[in-house]
Structures are given as C-alpha cells and as structure tokens.
Amino acid sequence: MIVHADLDAFYAAVEQRRRPELQGKPVAVGGAGPRGVVMSASYEARAHGVGGGMPTVRARRLCPELVMVAPDMDEYAVVSANVMAVLHAFARRVEPVSMDEAYLDLAGVGIRPRAFAELLRSRVREEQDLALSVGVGPTKLVAKLASVAAKPDGMVVVPQADVEAFLRPLAADRLPGVGPKTAEALTRFGLLTVGDLADTPHDTLRRIVGAAAGDMLAHYARGEDARPVVPQRGEKSVGGERTFPADVSAEHELIRTTLLGLAQSNAARLRAAKLSGRTVTVKVRFADLRTVTRSRTLPEPVDLAHDIFAAALPLFAGLVPTRARIRLVGLRVEGLDAEARPTQLALGEREVGWSELERTVDRVQARFGAAAVRPASLIGKSGEARKLLRPEGR
Ligand SMILES: [Mg+2]
Incomplete structure (x- = not known):
C-alpha cells in the first residue's frame, strides 16, 4: 500500500500557527498588490470561494474580511523540512513531491495502513501543530485521490477491493x-x-x-498506476530564489538579507535531510533580464547557513558590478552527500560555535516554529523589506 500525505492549506496554516490572532479567520498568503495572486488560502477563506492561483483582487471581492499575509518562504522551507523529517522517521521509502506533500511506501513497514496513517497524522499534529491529510491506496493515483477526499484534516484508506x-x-x-x-x-x-x-x-x-x-x-479509470515510490533522501541539490517586484540596487541591504535568508533555509533543509553539500552557486538576474551564475566548490562539505552565506557573498560580489540593478537572486547548494558529514575539527573552534548554535536553533524551531529564532538581520524584515520579497519556485 502507498500513502499520500498532504498538509492542509500549508502556507496559510503556518501563518495561522505562528499568529494566533489569525486562527479561525479567513487568511490568504500571497501578493497584496493590484496584480497579486493568492498562493494558499485557509479553509475559512475557502468557504468564501477563495482559492490558490486566484487574483488577490478577486479574492478580496469574494471575501472582504480576508486577511492577506505576505509569503515567508524561509519559514515554510524550515517547517517543511521538519515535517519531512517526521515522515522519514516512519518509513524508509519517502518521496517528497513538493514542500507539503509526499508519498510513502508501506512495504516492509509492518503496521496496518489505517494505524500507520493515524500515527502519522497525530505525530505531525503533536510535533508541528499542523493538519496532515492522509490517503492510502494500492497505487500512487488512488492514494493521492484518497488524500484529496480526506481533506480537511482527515484520512481515507482505500483497500484494493474498494478501489x-x-x-x-x-x-x-x-x-x-x-x-x-x-x-x-x-x-x-x-x-x-x-x-x-x-x-x-x-x-x-x-x-x-x-x-x-x-x-x-x-x-x-481502474486505479492502475505503475509509478513506484522513489525515495528521495538523495536530493541532488537544495536551493531557492527570490524575485524583487522592483529592481534593487546591488548595494542595498536587502540583497544581503535575502542571501542570508536563502542560506538559512537551504541549511535547514540540508540538516533536516542529514545531508551536507560542497558546491555553492549564486544566481543573479539583472534588471535587463540577463542571468548569470557562479559556483564555488568548498574544501569541506557544509550544512550551516553561516558557511553557505560566507561562500555566497564573495560569489555575488564577483558577479555583480556595484551599481547594477538586480531583479532576482538565487542560492543553491549542490554536490550533496549523506556520508560526508561536515568535519568541524578542520574548521576550527569558531565554526564549532556556529554549528552548535545552528543545531540548537533547529531544535528550537522544530518545537516553536521558525519565527522563534532567526539571525538578527532577519528580524524586523516584516516591514519594508518583506514587502519587496516575492518568492519563486522552491
Ligand atoms: Mg497541501
């Protein structure tokens, strides 16, 4: 049997979790501007017909009391990594298909599908305070359709005889x-x-x-689907990018803040997957849409935001003339390896301090959410800078 696990209204749920005043309210995550689009809507908003992919202007017309929240992809990446870590603890074969969805293969798990689904749901609820809907079926197709039928916050098990x-x-x-x-x-x-x-x-x-x-x-139509669950512990890279709705000067503090935020979410995803990476790549798109990338392979694999950021800054500086106007920055870590754990000894005492710090932050964030702890330069980003940030891709 195959399990499809899917977090309900993921981005909106994360916002409601960290801002209790939003609980029970119609909330949408997305762009608030005249050309903004809803990325995720709470079930309270869905009751008014608001849905993902809908222009914000239309969503507001359907639901005048709608609370729009700007997306915080760094937070969602950290929460996603925490949830995926829970799934990995329950099954050997886990295939994440997006930030909030994964297939799990129950072969060899040795627990009945219904009990497994219940356990998975209650563990995610306890550890992350999020609703996970679970569908179980003999194929990926049936499992996926079952999880859709299970929403919100439910589970549907479809044995072969009931397909x-x-x-x-x-x-x-x-x-x-x-x-x-x-x-x-x-x-x-x-x-x-x-x-x-x-x-x-x-x-x-x-x-x-x-x-x-x-x-x-x-x-x-018969529920047949030969696609296997392909375990993806061996991700090849982690990365993300941000598009600025208005071009930003290369010297603006927002560039540093954005790179640091990307380094932080990449590092959190690496550590959650127990991986480290050797190659750091920075991508820049200029105002004229010309796109350039530059990579550096480090002497030691890294899984700390501090190290990724330290490698990214000179790469950025080397790519970009001081006066350039920037449309997008991206940051990716490649050459991932589960075996090569970062050897802190080779990096000296100060880095051991960073490692301790970031691993402590992981544990705090796993319990209290990503907003609980973040680097000083990301605090207060919710003001002007955040308005300029628009996420793209993963
Ligand atoms: Mg979902």
Whole structure:
C-alpha cells in the first residue's frame, strides 16, 4: 500500500500557527498588490470561494474580511523540512513531491495502513501543530485521490477491493492529465465521471482524446498506476530564489538579507535531510533580464547557513558590478552527500560555535516554529523589506 500525505492549506496554516490572532479567520498568503495572486488560502477563506492561483483582487471581492499575509518562504522551507523529517522517521521509502506533500511506501513497514496513517497524522499534529491529510491506496493515483477526499484534516484508506467503488463517482477531471481541453472533449461524449471512463471501450477513449492520453485514462479509470515510490533522501541539490517586484540596487541591504535568508533555509533543509553539500552557486538576474551564475566548490562539505552565506557573498560580489540593478537572486547548494558529514575539527573552534548554535536553533524551531529564532538581520524584515520579497519556485 502507498500513502499520500498532504498538509492542509500549508502556507496559510503556518501563518495561522505562528499568529494566533489569525486562527479561525479567513487568511490568504500571497501578493497584496493590484496584480497579486493568492498562493494558499485557509479553509475559512475557502468557504468564501477563495482559492490558490486566484487574483488577490478577486479574492478580496469574494471575501472582504480576508486577511492577506505576505509569503515567508524561509519559514515554510524550515517547517517543511521538519515535517519531512517526521515522515522519514516512519518509513524508509519517502518521496517528497513538493514542500507539503509526499508519498510513502508501506512495504516492509509492518503496521496496518489505517494505524500507520493515524500515527502519522497525530505525530505531525503533536510535533508541528499542523493538519496532515492522509490517503492510502494500492497505487500512487488512488492514494493521492484518497488524500484529496480526506481533506480537511482527515484520512481515507482505500483497500484494493474498494478501489472501483471509490473511483467511479469521482469527476473525470480529477484524474491527473485531464486538463480543461481533455475534460471538454470527454464532456462532449457524455463522459463525466471516472466510472463513465471505466465503462468506455479503450479504443473509443483513444479516438476521443488521442492514443497516449486514451491509454493513460483507461488505466487511471481502474486505479492502475505503475509509478513506484522513489525515495528521495538523495536530493541532488537544495536551493531557492527570490524575485524583487522592483529592481534593487546591488548595494542595498536587502540583497544581503535575502542571501542570508536563502542560506538559512537551504541549511535547514540540508540538516533536516542529514545531508551536507560542497558546491555553492549564486544566481543573479539583472534588471535587463540577463542571468548569470557562479559556483564555488568548498574544501569541506557544509550544512550551516553561516558557511553557505560566507561562500555566497564573495560569489555575488564577483558577479555583480556595484551599481547594477538586480531583479532576482538565487542560492543553491549542490554536490550533496549523506556520508560526508561536515568535519568541524578542520574548521576550527569558531565554526564549532556556529554549528552548535545552528543545531540548537533547529531544535528550537522544530518545537516553536521558525519565527522563534532567526539571525538578527532577519528580524524586523516584516516591514519594508518583506514587502519587496516575492518568492519563486522552491
Ligand atoms: Mg497541501
């Protein structure tokens, strides 16, 4: 059996967790400006029809009391790493698919699926105070659809014998790969539910939506999905980038703050995955959209924000003329290795101090959230600087 674990309204839930005054209120994380977009909406906001990907202007019209919160990707990366660490503690084969979602393979886990799902949910609730919805099924497809059915804050277990009964009533466009165009074609032939697809001869499906999509739908409609859970402890790199809505001068303090924030979230993700990395890469996009990158491979693998930041600053300085206007900065750590633990001895006494400090911060953040502890230069970022930050990608 395969488990699909998915945090409910992840970004919004993290904001409600660290700001108790937002609990029970309609909250959306995203851009507040005239061209802003909702990235994540609390269930209170969803009750008004607000959803991810919706222009903020429209969301406010649907829900005038909506509280807009600027995204804090550093915080979400840290919380995500903490949740993934919980999942890794429960199963050997864990495949994260995004910050708030992962598949787990139950083969060899030796615990009944329902009890496993309950344990997973209660552990994430206890340790992270977040709602995790869990779906269990014989394939990735069924597990994913089960977790959707489980939301909010629930679990749905679909044993092989129940797959057909579970899938048949679902709308056909709930299957992966059924976009608006395919859905329209299916509707024209009166195929509205997954059951309708299952009852349609394979050749007919191929004629309606094309050979490849037809084959896929014929399998999916029966819950068949050969994709295995691919454990991804061995991530190849961790990284992130920030786009500034207005170009920023290369000398502006915001650049340093942004690089430090990226170093911090990269380091937290490395440590949560028990990895360290050797190569630090800085990416810069100028106001004219020209994009450049520069890397440095360090003598020792690192997993501390202090070390990543220290490597990133000279790379940035080497890439960028002082007067340049910057649109985006990115920071990535590559050459990841689970075996090569950073050898603090080689780095001297001061770095041992940093290591102790950052590992202590990890433990505090695991209990109290990322806002509890952060470097001095990130404190107060919630003012002007944060308004300029717009996250992109992971
Ligand atoms: Mg989610």
